[in-house]
Amino acid sequence: xxxxKITLKHIAKELEVSISTVxxxxxxxxxxxxDTKEKIQAFAKLYNYKPNNIAISLKNKRTKNxxxxxxxxxxxxxxxxxxxxxxxANKMGYNVIVCLSDESFDKEVINMELLANGSIDGFxxxxxxxxxxxxxxxxxxxxxxxGIPLVLFDRITxxxxxxxxxxxxxxxxxxxxxxxxxxxxxxxxxxxTDDYLSVxxxxxxxxxxxxxxxxxLVNENHILKLSSMDVDEVAIKSFLDKTNLDAVLAVNEIFxxxxxxxxxxxxxxxxNDISFIGFTDGLLSKYAxxxxxxxxxxxxxxxxxxxxxxxxxxxxxxEHESYKTKILEPTLIERDSTLN
Amino acid sequence: xxxxKITLKHIAKELEVSISTVxxxxxxxxxxxxDTKEKIQAFAKLYNYKPNNIAISLKNKRTKNxxxxxxxxxxxxxxxxxxxxxxxANKMGYNVIVCLSDESFDKEVINMELLANGSIDGFxxxxxxxxxxxxxxxxxxxxxxxGIPLVLFDRITxxxxxxxxxxxxxxxxxxxxxxxxxxxxxxxxxxxTDDYLSVxxxxxxxxxxxxxxxxxLVNENHILKLSSMDVDEVAIKSFLDKTNLDAVLAVNEIFxxxxxxxxxxxxxxxxNDISFIGFTDGLLSKYAxxxxxxxxxxxxxxxxxxxxxxxxxxxxxxEHESYKTKILEPTLIERDSTLN
DNA sequence: ACAAAGCACGAAATCGGTTTCGTGTTAATA
DNA sequence: TATTAACACGAAACCGATTTCGTGCTTTGT
Numbered sequence: 193x194x195x196x197k198i199t200l201k202h203i204a205k206e207l208e209v210s211i212s213t214v215x216x217x218x219x220x221x222x223x224x225x226x227d228t229k230e231k232i233q234a235f236a237k238l239y240n241y242k243p244n245n246i247a248i249s250l251k252n253k254r255t256k257n258x259x260x261x262x263x264x265x266x267x268x269x270x271x272x273x274x275x276x277x278x279x280x281a282n283k284m285g286y287n288v289i290v291c292l293s294d295e296s297f298d299k300e301v302i303n304m305e306l307l308a309n310g311s312i313d314g315f316x317x318x319x320x321x322x323x324x325x326x327x328x329x330x331x332x333x334x335x336x337x338x339g340i341p342l343v344l345f346d347r348i349t350x351x352x353x354x355x356x357x358x359x360x361x362x363x364x365x366x367x368x369x370x371x372x373x374x375x376x377x378x379x380x381x382x383x384x385t386d387d388y389l390s391v392x393x394x395x396x397x398x399x400x401x402x403x404x405x406x407x408x409l410v411n412e413n414h415i416l417k418l419s420s421m422d423v424d425e426v427a428i429k430s431f432l433d434k435t436n437l438d439a440v441l442a443v444n445e446i447f448x449x450x451x452x453x454x455x456x457x458x459x460x461x462x463x464n465d466i467s468f469i470g471f472t473d474g475l476l477s478k479y480a481x482x483x484x485x486x487x488x489x490x491x492x493x494x495x496x497x498x499x500x501x502x503x504x505x506x507x508x509x510x511e512h513e514s515y516k517t518k519i520l521e522p523t524l525i526e527r528d529s530t531l532n
Numbered sequence: 533x534x535x536x537k538i539t540l541k542h543i544a545k546e547l548e549v550s551i552s553t554v555x556x557x558x559x560x561x562x563x564x565x566x567d568t569k570e571k572i573q574a575f576a577k578l579y580n581y582k583p584n585n586i587a588i589s590l591k592n593k594r595t596k597n598x599x600x601x602x603x604x605x606x607x608x609x610x611x612x613x614x615x616x617x618x619x620x621a622n623k624m625g626y627n628v629i630v631c632l633s634d635e636s637f638d639k640e641v642i643n644m645e646l647l648a649n650g651s652i653d654g655f656x657x658x659x660x661x662x663x664x665x666x667x668x669x670x671x672x673x674x675x676x677x678x679g680i681p682l683v684l685f686d687r688i689t690x691x692x693x694x695x696x697x698x699x700x701x702x703x704x705x706x707x708x709x710x711x712x713x714x715x716x717x718x719x720x721x722x723x724x725t726d727d728y729l730s731v732x733x734x735x736x737x738x739x740x741x742x743x744x745x746x747x748x749l750v751n752e753n754h755i756l757k758l759s760s761m762d763v764d765e766v767a768i769k770s771f772l773d774k775t776n777l778d779a780v781l782a783v784n785e786i787f788x789x790x791x792x793x794x795x796x797x798x799x800x801x802x803x804n805d806i807s808f809i810g811f812t813d814g815l816l817s818k819y820a821x822x823x824x825x826x827x828x829x830x831x832x833x834x835x836x837x838x839x840x841x842x843x844x845x846x847x848x849x850x851e852h853e854s855y856k857t858k859i860l861e862p863t864l865i866e867r868d869s870t871l872n
Numbered sequence: 873a874c875a876a877a878g879c880a881c882g883a884a885a886t887c888g889g890t891t892t893c894g895t896g897t898t899a900a901t902a
Numbered sequence: 903t904a905t906t907a908a909c910a911c912g913a914a915a916c917c918g919a920t921t922t923c924g925t926g927c928t929t930t931g932t
Contacts, residue, residue: 275605550881880926892914
């Protein structure tokens with residue numbers, strides 16, 4: 193019943209040759225005679241021989257697996273990045289092992305240690321908020337010190353020397369704020385998270401910069417810092433109640449959508465009375481009502497680039513430690529939550 | 533600079549004992565004297581020795597990896613399933629290798645063949661539409677014949693004997709349709725895909741059953757079958773134009789959201805003039821405007837159960853081939869796209 | 873004091889491949 | 903015909919662990 197996987201040893205015994213001969217014949221080595229090669233190859237094809245990946249990994253010290261560690265998978269942005277990674281990795285014959293840190297420092301460490309013991313050839317990761325809050329990157333240091341290539345994307349740190357891919361978050365927020373200013377908005381609010389998240393910090397800076405460059409002064413009351421990634425609708429409502437905004441920039445699409453909902457409940461018309469711009473440009477932005485103008489982060493492209501950088505490092509023998517940081521340009525996708 | 537990974541051999545040489553002694557000492561074998569064990573364990577701790585996963589996998593013929601093959605990762609439902617799988621698998625010390633078939637039969641086959649050669653202990657998968665359309669399951673047969681455990685979820689087939697997890701799609705659609713009928717809706721439309729997708733077929737049946745049970749007759753013009761998973765807004769618009777519906781059931785949330793948008797453009801009030809119910813209950817349903825009433829598919833739970841079933845099979849020695857199909861009950865989540 | 877038992881450890885096989893090196897046979901060359 | 907080169911293949915080491923079996927030494931028993 194059970195069709196046992198066939199190995200070189202089986203073929204060798206059956207054909208009365210040595211294991212080495214079989215191995216060479218299947219690699220079409222010049223060393224083996226035409227006759228023998230044909231016989232062995234035919235037999236292998238017949239019995240659908242496929243070499244055991246694990247054995248090859250052990251010999252080569254290369255697994256053709258890449259480890260991806262991200263905070264959460266139920267986030268459109270991360271999911272598009274994975275798709276990009278998968279796309280490129282697959283093309284190059286690599287598999288993708290996905291681990292979720294669940295925004296927790298401990299889980300991130302455990303996952304990485306597990307994978308680092310031979311299961312993968314390199315890491316692609318985005319830091320958990322727990323790690324960024326703790327500001328402890330020893331697990332990353334250990335990995336790089338062992339010579340395991342690492343590529344950070346989106347949520348990165350300067351503490352570690354490695355390849356990185358990010359979008360220019362500051363510029364993205366700058367772009368969005370400029371757009372709102374160009375519409376003639378005067379009271380522009382920002383809904384963000386605590387500063388320990390590198391991206392939120394950068395976006396806040398972009399927002400400040402745009403306003404300053406426009407000769408305005410940032411009203412600190414116009415900035416709402418939510419302490420968690422979960423939407424706090426109550427906080428958003430009281431924020432909109434207390435202020436008198438005519439535009440809102442949010443660091444992700446959920447905050448923006450939630451803001452729009454609250455605004456509509458307050459009887460405000462979007463975009464006539466108040467404009468909204470979000471980050472991420474995922475499904476929510478596209479299918480929201482009205483469609484949410486947003487800053488596209490080009491996740492899929494980011495994933496492809498990260499995979500490319502990683503595989504290049506994995507496959508390059510030389511250890512000349514030169515690390516690149518690729519900065520992608522964000523794009524403003526205009527929809528109906530802003531004036532055309 | 534490069535901190536080389538330490539192996540049993542290194543420890544053995546350094547401490548002038550044999551490799552076997554080191555191995556046994558680290559497993560706290562009774563065979564080894566207290567002194568020697570303490571010496572070896574201390575040394576291993578000091579140099580942070582961790583056994584090589586690949587070597588262990590080769591020896592044990594167990595990788596502690598499970599392969600997940602899904603059509604697409606940029607779908608809320610699938611990501612929740614992955615999260616459920618990850619959750620359980622991680623707890624049991626397993627890693628998850630994710631492969632995307634991209635709805636293509638060929639990619640599905642290639643990915644599975646790659647992983648089946650020793651990289652994983654078992655598969656969890658949901659069929660690509662390409663595979664369901666082609667109705668060819670030989671790649672699954674081969675895998676099961678090799679004794680590799682397989683669990684199918686959501687998009688399954690009866691052609692293969694293996695464990696399965698699904699929600700009762702027919703009942704879900706039945707439930708939704710009943711709800712619409714209870715609201716007093718008379719002209720209930722259905723937006724679905726071609727029948728080759730097992731879930732669409734089941735949902736269509738549930739819809740028919742509910743109407744029939746209510747003494748109604750299904751108007752075939754009230755059923756729109758889209759040929760692809762991509763939203764065809766034009767088709768939906770002409771569908772709503774041609775019919776005169778007062779309620780719509782859609783087999784996924786995107787179709788439903790798109791339907792709501794078209795309806796609003798036509799000047800219809802939701803839910804006063806027309807109700808909408810979708811499937812999936814993802815972010816879109818939650819943050820749509822109005823919030824979309826929908827049938828929750830309990831993806832995370834499905835993932836956990838699938839992982840549990842798989843790991844149980846993986847870890848059970850005996851080959852008594854008994855396969856279960858677990859059917860989860862869908863739940864109706866009421867929001868503002870239907871009358872309360 | 874001598875045989876039996878027990879202790880602590882090492883040699884070697886194994887998992888399934890790859891690869892280096894050595895060797896017997898045949899063919900080419902002097 | 904003797905020598906050498908080319909050819910075709912096998913033995914064995916290796917990757918990094920686990921595990922069985924064997925063995926030298928000490929200890930116990932009589």
